Amino acid sequence: EAEVAQSPRYKITEKSQAVAFWCDPISGHATLYWYRQILGQGPELLVQFQDESVVDDSQLPKDRFSAERLKGVDSTLKIQPAELGDSAMYLCASSPQRREQFFGPGTRLTVL
Amino acid sequence: QQPVQSPQAVILREGEDAVINCSSSKALYSVHWYRQKHGEAPVFLMILLKGGEQKGHEKISASFNEKKQQSSLYLTASQLSYSGTYFCGTVGGSQGNLIFGKGTKLSVKP
Numbered sequence: 420e421a422e423v424a425q426s427p428r429y430k431i432t433e434k435s436q437a438v439a440f441w442c443d444p445i446s447g448h449a450t451l452y453w454y455r456q457i458l459g460q461g462p463e464l465l466v467q468f469q470d471e472s473v474v475d476d477s478q479l480p481k482d483r484f485s486a487e488r489l490k491g492v493d494s495t496l497k498i499q500p501a502e503l504g505d506s507a508m509y510l511c512a513s514s515p516q517r518r519e520q521f522f523g524p525g526t527r528l529t530v531l
Numbered sequence: 532q533q534p535v536q537s538p539q540a541v542i543l544r545e546g547e548d549a550v551i552n553c554s555s556s557k558a559l560y561s562v563h564w565y566r567q568k569h570g571e572a573p574v575f576l577m578i579l580l581k582g583g584e585q586k587g588h589e590k591i592s593a594s595f596n597e598k599k600q601q602s603s604l605y606l607t608a609s610q611l612s613y614s615g616t617y618f619c620g621t622v623g624g625s626q627g628n629l630i631f632g633k634g635t636k637l638s639v640k641p
Contacts, residue, residue: 449547454562459633459634460633460634461533461618461631461632461633461634462573462618462631463631464628464629464630467628470545475628480570498551510572510573517561518561519563519575519578520563520575521575522572522574523572524564524572525572
């Protein structure tokens with residue numbers, strides 16, 4: 420069964436450092452999402468891609484966060500510099516037609 | 532804009548039934564339901580489109596009342612494996628984004 424892959428699974432960093440997360444969606448899924456989930460809350464959308472184009476990044480803190488999906492397949496989310504408040508689970512999801520979304524295992528980020 | 536889920540938490544014995552509700556203050560195009568176990572990613576359960584449809588997934592079913600902007604998830608004869616946090620996600624239009632509720636934590640005891 421095809422799955423969304425994410426790496427790393429865990430990341431510990433110090434504030435002001437740069438971090439990057441990688442996501443490989445299910446093959447053939449044109450839509451890719453990055454979410455942030457704080458413990459005890461539902462996922463919150465950071466950015467949505469349709470193929471290589473950004474469809475929605477209105478909730479992405481653009482002063483420190485960036486995301487790209489250069490070839491319309493895998494994607495990278497970067498934070499620079501990381502802040503204490505960025506500690507959270509970062510989830511990637513993909514969807515075939517903007518319908519049901521399939522989530523990867525996530526990256527647990529801890530900023531010290 | 533975030534949908535409201537109720538209850539926040541529920542504890543069941545194996546074999547008991549539960550209902551989780553999701554309501555929105557805005558018109559909805561679709562409602563999605565996910566289950567997330569501790570430390571794992573959310574798993575898609577089902578999607579309901581406007582039209583008042585009802586769907587089922589094993590012993591889990593859901594309804595969507597677009598006029599009331601509400602959806603309910605029904606878990607019958609609960610099993611230990613049903614434990615987890617259930618999230619509803621709502622979409623306001625055909626091109627809208629999924630907005631998740633805060634979740635309902637379900638614990639099924641033997």
